[in-house]
Amino acid sequence: MRDSKLIPIVLVLLVFSSGCLVKEPAKVEINTDKTAVKEGDIFHMVVKVNNTGKVAITGVNLYLNNPDFKILQSPSLDAPLKVGEATELIWIIQAPSKPGRYMVKASVEVVDELRRTWGGFYKELIINVVEKESEIPLFGVLSTSVASPEEAEGGNEFRVEVTLKNMGNAPITLRDISLNLLDGMEVVKEPDVPANILPGEKHALIYVIKAPYKPEEGYLTISVVYREDREEKRELKNRFIKILWRPWNYDDETLRLAYGEEYYWITLPYLVDGFWKERFNSTSRIDREMLKNESILLVKNATSEIEAAKAVYNMIKSRYYFGDITTTTNPSSILHKNKISYEEGTLLLTGILRSLNIPARVVTLYNGDDCTENTISEFYSAGKWYVVDFKRGFFGSREEYIATPYFPKIYQMITDGLYNLVAQAPEEEEGHEHVDVSPEYLANIEDSLKEVVLGRLNPTLRPKLSVVLINMNQNERIFTLFLFASAPERELNLVFQKADPKNLAKNVDALYKFYKDKPWPENFREYWDILMEVYK
Incomplete structure (x- = not known):
């Protein structure tokens, strides 16, 4: 009986040491595009995953044992990798700033749809970090350069120019050119790609990309596969870009397109429902024009909803003294006070964010009668909700909020069935008007x-x-x-x-x-x- 209890742990240890339990879940190949790189420069870890198991793969993680090598950007699966399917994932790595010969162990972890984690996939690599570019051996005769803007406005188009030049004495055959874009980007115009490049010939290929309606930053990866002297080679190039998204500068039509269903949380005329109105004897109607005029200078340097919300949060924290007594729910009245409650700070923040065309809402606990407890604000950015909790001094993503020491108490209150977490959604400011968001907080919490x-x-x-x-x-x-x-x-x-x-x-x-x-x-x-x- 005692030995039988050890079996599950033994099996788990087998998973981590060999990467398999009953059937190997995947075939994994780990390679780099370079074995020599200039100090501080970028190279790529290319991982090919073939699902040979019995269930879909939902995640692939890469770990490096040497902290001097920094992972700058990690890929993710666009969709679960089904049985029999294969994919290629590219990690962008920054080399150490100190020259030398480095041994790096790259370990890959595969996660399946049953939430099982499989390890045991690794490769030991030798990376030579050199001081000068001239110390790196020539890879091939194809010279590749990429030009693109460092910044682009959300929803606008920008150009990526890939220049290819044959530096050799024989023709080069192009096999494939692909662009690995940031989430939400799309190619709206592609160039005609030549099949061959003659010696000394140069081609400038221009791609037109549309930026997403959201803040985003990271590396574009351009992959060029070609054949040289009957040998297939591949070159990877990167360009860093930052997408600026300032919704306070856009019209309603663009905002509807950008936010979809979440646009609703910009247009609501009130912040909290009729229960609040009756308790505090005041309306929470938003004077959008006045609040925007008061706050627009705060966000003049902001390039995203998060930066704008942080600027407003910092202003409220620094301008007001905080107490426990709520006297009004009207954001215009709160704005001109010296001392406010945590609830009033939440209402003011939410009202200002909506005036800046940022989806925002007040979230509270609701016990079937009272919906004023544990008042926090949420705002939306790049597909995620973020939480601002003045009482606990928290500003961050919902996932980070759930992981604070303060959320377990809320979790217990929700799961005991006595409370719901609700988003205030008042259209008329009469009675209780809110949406239960408990399922959103509980989904995938583990x-x-x-x-x-x-x-x-x-x-x-x-x-x-x-x-x-x-x-x-x-x-x-x-x-x-x-x-x-x-x-x-x-x-x-x-x-x-x-x-x-x-x-x-x-x-x-x-x-x-x-x-x-x-x-x-x-x-x-x-x-x-x-x-x-x-x-x-």
Whole structure:
């Protein structure tokens, strides 16, 4: 009986060491486009994944054992990789700033649709980092250069010019030219690509790209595959670009196109519903023109909704004294006060953001009667909701908010069935008018927490997390992930470094069983501090 309990852990260890359980989930090839690179320059890690397993692959992660090599940009799967399908993913890597001969171990982790993680795919590579470009051996006779703007406005078109020149004495045959664009970009015009390039011949190929209606920044990757002296070669080039998205400069038609359903959260005339109006004896109607005129200078240097919201948040934090008494829900009245409550700060921020054409809403807890508790603001940017919590001094993504020590208490209140998280959606300011957003916060919460915790763990310690979680049910796993997410990063890594995963799981399980039915504290770090006593 005792031995049987060890079987799941043994199997998990097999997963990490060999990459397979019953059937190997994938064939993975790891290569680089260069073995020699100038100090501080960019090269590429190319990973080919062939799904040979029984279920779809939903994620592929790359880890490098040498922190001197920095991953600047990671790819993602556009859609789950089905059984029998193959794909190629390109990571953009920055070489160290110090010349030398480096041994780098690249490890690939595959995640399937059953949320299983498969490791064991790795390759040891030698990268020569040199001081001068002239020290790098010539790769081929095709000279490739790329020109594009460093910035572009959201929704506008821009040009990417790829110049190819044959520096050799024989023709080059072009096999393929492809552009790996940032999310939301689309090619609206492509050039005619020559089949061959004669010696000394130069061709300038111009692609016209439309920028997305959202802020985005990163590297465009241009891949050129050609044949030289019967040998197929490939060259990868990058250009960094930043897409500026300033919705306060756009008209309603463009905003509808940009935001789709979320445009609704710009046009609502009120901030909170009739329950608030009756309790505080004031209207939350937004004077859009007045609020925009008051705040437009705040965002003159902002290039995204996030930068604009941060500027408004900082203004409110620095301008007002905060107290606990709410006297009005009207953002125009709040604007001219000296002392405001956290709720009034939330209303003012939300009203200003809407006046700047940024989808924004007030989110509260609702118990079937009162909908004024735990007031926070949300705003929308690039497909994600972001949270501003004045009371706790939080500004960040919803995923980051869920991983704070303050969210587990809210989670317990929601999942106990006594409360819902609602977004205030008043169209008439009469009675309760709100939308239940609890499902949005609870959907994929385990994966979201796990991603945050993994991001805080040293790469060498990350496999231990799956071992800790392997025999837990979902409620135990979520409690455990809340616990780890509430920990200071240094302490989290210290515990994972010192503790045996099986022993750590037992200690966490003891905490869970003791506290699962008790009201959780406002700050979940209290439970982490209890666990830390075991490992001091």
